[in-house]
Amino acid sequence: MSMLSKTISCPFCGHPVHMDIEVTDEDQDYIEDCSNCCNPIHLKVHKDILHHSVQIFVDAEDEQYY
Template sequence: MMEHFFTCPYCWEQISMVLDSSEEESEYIEDCEVCCRPIELFFKFSGDRLVYFEARRMEGI
């Protein structure tokens, strides 16, 4: 598990979340804790190292 900070693609606030490094790749939707809009999250680990992270707007929202 590791804490990762990123910027909300809607309100531009910095968000913190805990990522599970036991999942090599993960894709899911989580609401911004500030503006409550849905964010598509994609991330990939290599061992315990985060090698890719993307947070993007949901299409049509």
């Protein structure tokens, strides 16, 4: 388990938000509030063991998938 520091843009207000993301072997799916506008940011974290990389997907919590 390791930590990854990343700055993302809020999907609501565009403000840069600094996040410390804990990287585990399992996929993660959670919500963090924007420190500027307080809207919920949906984060998905995937560790690709084969390619030794970490993928972070960011979207608005209220987006719907079809």
